[in-house]
Amino acid sequence: MVRLAVTGAAGRMGREVLAAAADHEDVDVAFAVNRSPVEDTISGVAVKSATDFDSLLADHKPAVVVDFTGPESAANYATVCAQHGVGFVTGTTGFDEADFAALEAASDSTAVLKASNFSRGVAALRLAVREATAALPAADIELTETHHNAKRDAPSGTAKTLLEDIEDVREDLTERVHGREGEAPRSTDEIGVHARRAGDVAGEHEVLLGGSNETLSLTHRAGDRSIFADGALDAAVWLAGREAGWYDFFEVIEG
Numbered sequence: 001m002v003r004l005a006v007t008g009a010a011g012r013m014g015r016e017v018l019a020a021a022a023d024h025e026d027v028d029v030a031f032a033v034n035r036s037p038v039e040d041t042i043s044g045v046a047v048k049s050a051t052d053f054d055s056l057l058a059d060h061k062p063a064v065v066v067d068f069t070g071p072e073s074a075a076n077y078a079t080v081c082a083q084h085g086v087g088f089v090t091g092t093t094g095f096d097e098a099d100f101a102a103l104e105a106a107s108d109s110t111a112v113l114k115a116s117n118f119s120r121g122v123a124a125l126r127l128a129v130r131e132a133t134a135a136l137p138a139a140d141i142e143l144t145e146t147h148h149n150a151k152r153d154a155p156s157g158t159a160k161t162l163l164e165d166i167e168d169v170r171e172d173l174t175e176r177v178h179g180r181e182g183e184a185p186r187s188t189d190e191i192g193v194h195a196r197r198a199g200d201v202a203g204e205h206e207v208l209l210g211g212s213n214e215t216l217s218l219t220h221r222a223g224d225r226s227i228f229a230d231g232a233l234d235a236a237v238w239l240a241g242r243e244a245g246w247y248d249f250f251e252v253i254e255g
């Protein structure tokens with residue numbers, strides 16, 4: 001049984017993580033916090049105030065913290081987890097350089113696993129995109145992501161990961177063009193990036209590769225957020241007890 005703590009517990013993802021944990025036979029939630037505490041329990045877990053995180057961590061000694069909050073909060077939690085030698089799994093996106101550096105620094109002292117997307121389907125999409133990009137070296141590439149209307153960061157963390165995958169294979173694509181307006185002819189060194197926000201869409205990503213007389217479209221659609229929660233819990237179980245270092249979700253999938 002892996003003892004977990006959950007941060008951002010009252011958020012869209014935090015609630016999913018607590019619901020998934022209740023059904024997961026290998027995990028046990030030691031405590032959960034949110035910036036603003038909630039009165040009722042969520043999936044049977046009392047959600048405490050985030051200001052008590054340090055003392056809760058010291059008292060309950062979970063093996064891993066699962067975090068879906070915001071970039072600054074995630075960086076701070078990673079630092080505290082490193083001080084206590086507690087593993088840290090985060091799905092939070094939108095890190096700036098300083099917050100990302102704090103996350104990386106934490107991995108010197110504890111096991112840190114960050115994934116912009118905990119869906120196995122998106123992991124498969126990443127592999128397919130790399131293959132297709134290599135197989136169509138002259139294609140124009142456009143990436144479109146769609147998310148719910150409360151998403152803060154744009155483009156999504158998953159979109160940025162896909163862009164890095166594409167740029168890794170196609171070194172000639174040096175320009176990310178975010179949307180187009182007015183006189184905007186396409187150049188051969190650009191990747192078009194489009195972020196749509198509407199309703200309660202859990203997450204869609206499409207990579208379009210356009211050549212002469214043919215186009216290839218690779219699309220992933222998240223049906224609901226439970227897939228991300230399941231992946232994050234798999235990652236937490238996998239990470240428990242590992243030595244300090246930086247890990248990624250492909251390592252979890254490979255087992």
Ligand code: NAD
Nearest residue numbers: 008010011012013034035050073091092093116117118228
């Ligand atoms: P949300 O706004 O619904 O939830 C965030 C929660 O964190 C809120 O309840 C907020 O009060 C709480 N919070 C903020 N700062 C906190 C702090 N310091 N301590 C404790 N709680 C704090 O957002 P969401 O839709 O759940 O997404 C959260 C993050 O996860 C975003 O960065 C999002 O992009 C990312 N995300 C990642 C994946 C993935 O698979 N990796 C999937 C979905 C969302």
